[in-house]
Amino acid sequence: QQQVKQSPQSLIVQKGGISIINCAYENTAFDYFPWYQQFPGKGPALLIAIRPDVSEKKEGRFTISFNKSAKQFSLHIMDSQPGDSATYFCAASLTGGFKTIFGAGTRLFVKA
């Protein structure tokens, strides 16, 4: 069974701090690694995504770090804000979203 293992399950961060969420995958054929943000009662929304040909991608306060040899990738949220409090999911897929697998999710709470 192919899996994407996500940690931690929950995270509490002070406002202005850095939130870090980690994921590990098994299938070396995966070539697309997105992160999604989900608020209660809403569908997931794409935050940022990376392909294995780069080791880091930054968009605003969100950065993905990718380690192909370790089969791991992580999401860093800089200057975390209370509005960032949500559940975050990593995912992995083959080209075109084929065989998309999601992690179990991380519930982030940013304290004001």
Add this chain to the structure above:
Amino acid sequence: EAGVAQSPRYKIIEKRQSVAFWCNPISGHATLYWYQQILGQGPKLLIQFQNNGVVDDSQLPKDRFSAERLKGVDSTLKIQPAKLEDSAVYLCASEGLRYEQYFGPGTRLTVT
């Protein structure tokens, strides 16, 4: 640009009854996905369509679940007969040009 539309938003049925969910993807998106999200877990891919053809339905419980995408636009997901363990949020997503997935708000199904 209008997002992915889903209906109904909520549905309560008794076990062994049937239920259907409807999805209207973003205009022009050829690829459509159905996911099952059980409370506290990440979305699980059920089926992927490319236009009106099935790309992957390996995780769809075909003894009770069926899905179709006639004319390559709207899609319906049906469960017949429903079981208690089918209680979940059913998410529909459509895919943009760079493989990013846009999710609808989901249909929350409760089976009693």
